Amino acid sequence: MTSAAPAETILKSSHLLGIEQLSVPEIVALLDLAETYVALNRSADKKTSVLRGRTLINLFFEASTRTQSSFELAGKRLGADVMNMSVKTSSVSKGETLIDTASTLNAMRPDLLVVRHQDSGAAELLSRKLDCCVINAGDGSHEHPTQALLDALTIRRRRGAFQGLVVAICGDVLHSRVARSNIHLLLKMGARVRLIAPRTLLPADADRFGVEIFHDMKTGLEGVDIVMMLRLQLERMSGAFVPSTREYFRFYGLDHEKLKAAKPGALVMHPGPMNRGVEIDSAVADDIEVSLIQEQVEMGVAIRMAVLDALSRGLAREGRNA
C-alpha cells in the first residue's frame, strides 16, 4: 500500500490543538482522508509507509487506554516508530515541570507528539515551546479534537450531511472537553446543538455558545437525530455536583424510555469509557440498532491516521527530514 495521490495540504497549522481553530474545509478534508483509512483498516494489509522514518511520541499525563492505543495503532499502521510515555514512569512525579519534560523529549527529535494532560491549555503551551507537531489528545476541560472528528466521521457515514441535523449532548458538559470540541465542530458544520444537563453540570453562559439548553431529558430529546452521551466524570468531581448516581440515572441516564422522545431512528453515541447504569442503560448501549459506540472506536483509528498523515505533510513541506 502506498499513497499514490500527491499529498495535498490539508491543515494550515502544524499542530492540532482544537476544533475551534479549524475551518470547515479543513474539517471536511480530514474526514475525506479518514474515509480512505477506514477502507484500508478493513483490508488485510493495513500498513502504509506514509510516516516511515517518523517518530511519534504518545505523552499521556492522564490514563487512557482507548485514545492512547488508538493513536499507537494509527501511528504504527502509517509506518511510524511509536513510543508511549505515561506519567507514572516519567520524572514529572519528581517535580519536573511540564515544559522540562517536553523539552527533554523534544531533544530526542520526535516528529509528532500526542499529548494528553489534565490541564486546559497544556497542548497549546507545548506547541509554543517545541518544534514538533503537537496533537492534543485531550487537555483538561478544554478540547479533545480527534474525538470530535471521529464523532463527525461516524455521523457523516450514517447521515450523509450535518446541515439540519439536531444533536443533543447530554450530561457532564461542565467538565467535558469532548462536549466543547463537538459543539465547535457541529456548529461549524451546520448542525443544531442542544445541551441537556442539570444546572450544576453546565458552565455559566453556556447558551452564549449558540446552543439550546435543556434541563429535562424528554423535552430536550424531542425531535433529536443524534444523542451524544457524556461520561459522568466521577474522578473530576471535586464537589458534589449531583447528589447520587441513582438520582442521576433516574433523570439523566439514557434508557429506551427516554430515547422514545427522540426522532424515530435516532442514533446514540458515547465517547467511552461508559458508566453503565449511570449515564447510559446497558440495553441502549448494547442495542446495535441505535448504538454507534463500537463504530466510534473504529472511526477513531482512521481519524487519527488522517490527522497524523495531514500533519506529517506539513513536516515534509518544511523540509524536515526524518
Added chain:
Amino acid sequence: MTRRIAFKNARLIDPASGLDAKGGLLIESGRIADVGPRLFNDADPSDPEVIDCKGLVLAPGLIDMRVFTGEPGSEYRETLESASHAAAAGGVTTIVTMPNTDPVIDEPSLVDFIKRRAGATAKVRVAPMAALTKGLRGEQMTEIGLLQEAGAVAFTDGDRTIANARVMRRALAYANTFGALVVGHAEDPDLTEGTSITEGEYAMRLGLPAAPAAAEAIVVERDIRLVELTGARYHFSQISTGAALDIIAAAKQRGVPVTCGVAAHHLALNELDVGSYYTFRKVKPPLRSEADRAAMVEGVASGIIDVIVSSHDPQAADTKRQPFAQAAFGAVGLETLLPVALGLMHDGRASLAHVLHALTAAPARILGLGAGTLAKGAAADVVLIDPNDSFAVHHAELHSRAQNTPFEGRHFHGRAVKTFVGGECVFDRKARR
C-alpha cells in the same frame, strides 16, 4: 552643609492642597523648604543644583498600597532592594509591603526586620503591613498593638480572605481598639478555591475552572456589615467588579468608614486579555468582564474608588511557564502603575490632579502617612513626570527581579522622569544608558 535642589518651570500638582500651577520647588536637607507658583519665576535660583523642569509635572512621589516582595523567604523573586529599584523607576517613593512572606510578618521582630532591611538596602520608603491573623491562617488575631508599635502601618491577610466571619468581626473590633487600619481581600474562599479565571463565556471556551464575579461582592457586603458592627477603619485592598463598587458606594453614603483600591491591571485589561492561556495575565482576583473593567474606571473617575495600586506581585518564570491552572497568580506592576493611571487622563476620564490624588494624597490619608504632599516642611519625596512620554513596555527593561508584566509590548503615554526620596535622586531616566 545642607544640600539644596531647586526645581524651576515645573507644573506643580499637589493633590492634597489642590495646587495645580506653574512654579518652583526648593528642597533643603531632604525636606520641601519652599514651593509655590511664583518661586524661581523671575530670577534663577542661586543654588548649586538647579533642575529646569521645562513644564513637566512635579508631583508628590507615589504611594503604592499593595506590593508583594519575596523578602524574606523568596528572594529569588524579589528583594526589598530590587522592588525599590522598580518603584523608583515607576515614580513610587513609598511601597506598602504585604505580609505574605516566608515567614509571614506576624511578629513585631519581623516588622522590625523589614524596616531594618529596607533602611539598609531600599532606595524608597518601605511601609510594612503586618498580618491580621497569625500565619495568615484566619484563626487567631496577631498582636496588633505590639505590631503597630513596631511600625506596621496596617493589618491584612494579604491575598487571603478571612473565611470565618466571627474571627473577622473580632479582629476588626480589636483593631479598632488601637485605631488600626484593616486591609481586606474580597474573594469568597470556597467559591474561588481551585479556580483561575472569572466565570463566563470566555472561561467556558478555555475550559478553565472559574469562579463567579459575585465571589467578590459577597465578601464586600459581609465585611461592610462587620465594619458597621465594629466601627473599625477598613480598606478593601483592591476590588474588581461593578457589584462590589455599588455596595461600597452605598456604604460610603451611609457613612461607613470604608475605602477601597483598584489594581492598575483591572483598569486596563479584561478577561479576553487572557487570550490563549497567557499566564502573565493570571491575577487574583482574575481579570473581569469589560463591563466590570469599565465600572472600575468609572469608580476612579467618580472617586468612590480611593486609590490605584500596582498589586505588584513578582513571580519567577518557571512558576508562570505552566498550564494556566497550575501557573502562579500575580503580575509585576510598580513600573506600569503610573502609565496605566495616566491613561485615564489621556482617555478624558479624569483630570491629571484627580489621577495623582488616587496615587498620593488618598493613600497617605488612609494610612496616616505624612507623605504624598508637596507641603512646605514635608519630606522631599517628589517625582518629575512627563505625562506624554510615549513608550512600549519591554520586560527586559524592567528593574524588578521578576519580569512577569501583563503589559508586554503595550504602548503607554506618560511615566516618571526623575524620582526623589528625602531629597535624594533615586532614579533619573536620562542618566540610564
